[in-house]
Amino acid sequence: MQESAITVAIGPDPNAPRLLEKAVVGAGARVGPLADADALIWTGTPADFPAELPASVRWVQLPAAGIEDFFDAGVFAAHPGPTFTSAAGAFAHSVAEHALMLLLAGVRYLPEQLRATSWRQREFFPHVGSLRGKTVTIVGAGGIGRALIPMLAPLGAHVIAVNRSGNRVTGPGIGADVETVPADQLGRVWSHTDHVVVAAPATAQTRHLIGADELARLKPSSWVVNVARGSLIDTDALVDALRRGLIGGAGLDVTDPEPLPDGHPLWDLPNAIITPHDSNPPQLRLAAFADHVGANVARFVAGEPLRAIVDPQRGY
Amino acid sequence: MQESAITVAIGPDPNAPRLLEKAVVGAGARVGPLADADALIWTGTPADFPAELPASVRWVQLPAAGIEDFFDAGVFAAHPGPTFTSAAGAFAHSVAEHALMLLLAGVRYLPEQLRATSWRQREFFPHVGSLRGKTVTIVGAGGIGRALIPMLAPLGAHVIAVNRSGNRVTGPGIGADVETVPADQLGRVWSHTDHVVVAAPATAQTRHLIGADELARLKPSSWVVNVARGSLIDTDALVDALRRGLIGGAGLDVTDPEPLPDGHPLWDLPNAIITPHDSNPPQLRLAAFADHVGANVARFVAGEPLRAIVDPQRGY
Structure with missing residues (x-):
């Protein structure tokens, strides 16, 4: 790629992570001092944010998906000139x-297989399933x-894919065969759903979205996965469904209550997999942010619309 | 799709599985009696195979990936007319x-998380990795x-991808960014390999392909997965590497010896996942065969080369 005339500053750390430098250079810009910069990639806190930015800075990339802190600190009000982008969506991959x-x-059928200490092939065979030809309903069609x-x-x-609007979900790698259903028609998907992944925001409307009725309409082979917020599933109804074998099992990175207290029945159910909200651990975040930065620098260089533009009035 | 004039018989079961009928019809042919058929999808044994086939039958699809039994029973010799295809590759998906x-x-880091009965987020965080940006070396570039x-x-x-020839691996969904390395240069991949999947046939050349030297050159975070044959990995060297933390862990659907005897050290290592050679369980095979049949009927209807054509002289 030919080098463009675009200069990107990375701050506040003078020894900016190499991964971010590589992302900037790989996207066709060069890394340089803030004084001459067209853009600023900010890895610090709102408190450290520069009181003044050079007039040359037309874009600021912030390091978090939720940037309420920058809003509260008055960063957007103090800098009406540049476009701000957040890292919304950057951490969805993990x-x-x-x-x-x-x-x-x-x-x-890994949980039972992991517990085994002898070769139980004939016993396990009938329980080993496949996603091939199965229907996975994803509740929430945001970044995740x-x-x-x-x-x-x-x-x-x-x-x-279930979203609020029912507008067709599109994006890189998303084929035309993905069916999109509006959330208010969720009831009609259960009869042809094999597995459910919950990935919707926690709101008053989504609380206990998966309850006793929904679980009863799934299959004895269905798995329910939650990587969003614990409150979207009615935990008591889930425990009951798991105990009675109404569904195959549950894979939960989030729980309600959270943290899940010692002695909670979910810990002991053989068909429940609990991971303690660690699907996006700290050490993976820098690499994910670097990918986001690379994509946005490439767009900036090409004069294309940036990802995750912040509305300075609303603060998100 | 417009219906073609192609008739496909399914035998010997007169109540042929609906899945196979759907595959045939979905591929643009119709299901009909053998007497008028252009092709035969055979789900039975060599012993039951028809002594005579109508002259109209130009293609016979057999139900197994390895068809030595049909060769030994003289099926190909008795029917020199039609093209025979096996189900080679059909079961690779599972x-x-x-x-x-x-x-x-x-x-x-699922094994340790599955054993937990309390919320150990801070302890687990550093161990949760991602495949993003990592290099997975697949030894064997056949169907799997x-x-x-x-x-x-x-x-x-x-x-x-490591194969015998080093010829670029191609196929549906395989991008140009996949690097292909010939097996005799396997030694040069380890320094930039994060994880290894063993999927090569068991031969004299591939025995103990992964031994102490190879394991020592991987990383403390590397996982080694074997879904091929146990003999490709030196089990003693693997146990030693797992105990010493030279690699992150091993996921084994096949072992050496197999079945893995009770009391074998692999059963108790916290960073070993053993599944008892159940990656292709019986109940998944019909659906996989139906997909293979559908693809081949579509090719037959279109006059394109069939998949997994049998060489009647060689018997495979």
Whole structure:
């Protein structure tokens, strides 16, 4: 790629992570001092944010997905000139990968196999399933859902995406065969759903979205995966469904209550997989942020619309 | 799709599985009696195979990947007219899905998390990895390897495929970014390999392909997955590497010896996942065969070369 005339500053750390430098250079810009910069990639806190920015800075990339702190600190009000972008969506990949892991581990009967200390092939055979030809309903088609859909496609799973609008879900790697259903028609998906992944925001409307009725309409082989917020599933109804074998199992990175207290029945159910909200661990975040930065620098260089633009009035 | 004039018989079961009928019809042919058929999908044994086939039958699809039994029974010699195809490659998808499951479960630290009965988030955080940006070396680029590569792509993993010839691996969903390395240069991949999936046939050349030297050159975070044959890995060297933490862990659907005897050290190692050679369980095979049949009927209807054509002289 030919080097453009675009200069990107990375701050406040003078020894900026190499990964971010590589992302900037790989996207066709050069890394330089803030005084001459066209853009600023900010890895620090709102408190450290520069009181003044050079007039040359037309874009500021912030390091977090939720940037309420920058809003509260008055950063947007103090700098009306540049476009601000957040890291919204940047961390969705790791959470989607975790959801896929939980789903595959469940469908292929890993929990019981992991506990085994002898070769129980004939006993396990009938329990080993596959996602091929199965329908996975993803409740919530935000960043996580849109990252998960392309991961399911090569496994031969059919995807139903549920979002508020019912507008067709689109994005890189999302085929035309993905069915989109509006959340207010969620009731009609259960009869042809094999597995469910919950990846919707926690709101008053989504609380206990998966309760006794929904669980009863799933299959004895169905796995329910939650990587969003614990409150979207009615925990008591889930425990009951798991105990009675109404569903195959549950893979939960989030729980209600959270943290899940010692002695909670979910810890002991053989068909529940609990991971303690670690689908996006700290050490994976820098690499994910670097990918986001690379994509946005490439767009900036090309004069294309940036990802995750912040509305300075609303603060998100 | 417009219906073609092609008639496909399914035998010997007069109540042929609906899945096979659907595959035939979905591929643009019709299901009819053998007397008028252009092709025969055979789900039975060599002993039951028709002594005579109508002259109209130009193609016979057999139900197994290895068709030595049909060769030994003289089926090909008795029917020199039609083209025979096996089910070679049809069952690779399930094994590849299993390999992906084992790899993801390992990389994301599932075994220890499954054993936990309390919320150990801070302890688990540093151990949760991702395939994103990691290099997965797949030893063996046959059906399983070629099915696995497209599953790894949306996870952001880089793939090195190792085959005998070193000829570029190609196939549906396999991008140009997949690096192919000939088996005799396997030694040069280890320094830039993060994880290994063994999916090569068991031969004199591949015995103990992964031994003490290879394991020593991997990383403390590396997972080694074997879905091929136990003999490709030196089990004693693997146990030693797992005990000493030279690698992150091993996901094994096949072992040496197999079945793995009770009391074997692999059963008790916390970083070993053992599944008892159940990556392709009986109940998944019909669906996989139906997909293979559908693809081949579509090719037959279109006059394109069939998949997995049998050489009647060689018997495979």
